[in-house]
Amino acid sequence: MDAATLPIISMAQLDSAEGLAKLRHAASEVGFFYLVDHGLGSDAQQDYLALSQQFFQLSAAEKQQVDMIHSPHFRGYNAVGNEMTAGRLDAREQFDWMNEERALAPEQLRAPWQKLIGPNLWPDGMPALKPALLTLQSKLSDITVNVLQKLVESLGVDRNALDATIGEQPYTHAKLIRYPAQQSTQQGVGAHKDPGYLTLVMQDSQSGLKVERGNDWVDVEPIPGALVVNIGELLELASNGFLKATNHKVESPTQGVERYSIAFFMAAQLSATVPVLSLPPELKARATGPSIDPNNPLLTDVGNNVLKGRLRSHMHVTRKHYCDDPLRDLLAKNFAYMPTADICDECRI
Numbered sequence: 001m002d003a004a005t006l007p008i009i010s011m012a013q014l015d016s017a018e019g020l021a022k023l024r025h026a027a028s029e030v031g032f033f034y035l036v037d038h039g040l041g042s043d044a045q046q047d048y049l050a051l052s053q054q055f056f057q058l059s060a061a062e063k064q065q066v067d068m069i070h071s072p073h074f075r076g077y078n079a080v081g082n083e084m085t086a087g088r089l090d091a092r093e094q095f096d097w098m099n100e101e102r103a104l105a106p107e108q109l110r111a112p113w114q115k116l117i118g119p120n121l122w123p124d125g126m127p128a129l130k131p132a133l134l135t136l137q138s139k140l141s142d143i144t145v146n147v148l149q150k151l152v153e154s155l156g157v158d159r160n161a162l163d164a165t166i167g168e169q170p171y172t173h174a175k176l177i178r179y180p181a182q183q184s185t186q187q188g189v190g191a192h193k194d195p196g197y198l199t200l201v202m203q204d205s206q207s208g209l210k211v212e213r214g215n216d217w218v219d220v221e222p223i224p225g226a227l228v229v230n231i232g233e234l235l236e237l238a239s240n241g242f243l244k245a246t247n248h249k250v251e252s253p254t255q256g257v258e259r260y261s262i263a264f265f266m267a268a269q270l271s272a273t274v275p276v277l278s279l280p281p282e283l284k285a286r287a288t289g290p291s292i293d294p295n296n297p298l299l300t301d302v303g304n305n306v307l308k309g310r311l312r313s314h315m316h317v318t319r320k321h322y323c324d325d326p327l328r329d330l331l332a333k334n335f336a337y338m339p340t341a342d343i344c345d346e347c348r349i
């Protein structure tokens with residue numbers, strides 16, 4: 001399928017009723033769209049992707065200095081083989097960073113998700129990375145907050161209705177990603193939904209990202225300059241299922257090429273609970289409730305919804321930092337619905 005099969009939304013058209021209707025249609029029918037005229041130019045995107053390439057070219061020792069195993073906050077580098085999605089290993093290496101914060105002291109922790117709060121890990125071998133990625137984070141954060149407000153407005157609701165859940169600034173999580181070439185088609189990242197409100201993806205020129213549509217997987221071919229936007233679980237919850245968090249996955253590149261992307265996840269504050277928006281009657285009638293999957297319940301308490309994904313994606317970090325924790329019983333209670341092996345097959349949380 002070609003690029004035009006996913007809607008293309010121009011940020012510049014979102015001041016008109018027609019533009020908002022197009023946005024609403026894209027978000028409710030597909031859950032994925034291309035965003036153009038968003039203010040982060042093609043050249044700037046190329047620069048960030050080049051920086052990412054430079055990071056992955058650091059020596060193994062330099063990357064290990066920031067290995068995620070050192071971080072109870074799920075920050076830092078993961079080599080290929082350190083991530084599972086849908087119960088299978090993903091073939092990608094990645095560098096994760098989130099809001100730059102100070103960790104809480106152990107005696108201050110009241111809930112397991114509070115351990116997500118903390119500092120990022122930055123490589124000594126590449127001092128330019130930190131300022132560049134924090135600038136990118138702030139730019140993408142502004143874009144997502146704008147899109148979120150437009151989306152809420154497109155539902156016929158006060159555009160600021162979710163602002164209180166975001167507070168001063170949203171919770172944001174970003175990843176530099178490298179998908180190495182494989183001999184045969186493999187799981188770059190398995191089928192999943194994103195946990196937050198909205199995700200932005202910056203792609204290089206390699207395809208591989210696929211979106212579920214009915215019984216098909218539609219290719220999200222890269223369009224130079226466009227960012228891919230998708231709806232996360234928190235927006236599905238806030239719209240009572242009117243907007244869909246759509247399953248997507250990435251297939252590894254096969255023809256001697258690698259694929260680089262940068263994913264940016266925007267959520268409400270970890271301490272927030274997402275409200276159900278009061279939709280006008282004609283939309284309310286079409287909001288049939290969020291999807292129900294016993295293996296992946298959608299949780300309105302943001303901290304738990306975000307932590308759920310982190311715990312099962314990076315089990316080596318879970319084992320090291322969450323299993324022997326004084327909060328372990330609380331964690332077990334919070335995540336009792338997950339098949340044990342989904343979190344940790346060793347310690348049986």
Ligand SMILES: O=C(O)CCC(=O)C(=O)O
Nearest residue numbers: 177194201209250261263
């Ligand atoms: O790399 C991509 O294109 C998408 C990655 C993704 O879906 C994710 O990390 O959640």
Ligand SMILES: [Fe+2]
Nearest residue numbers: 192193194248
């Ligand atoms: Fe995703």
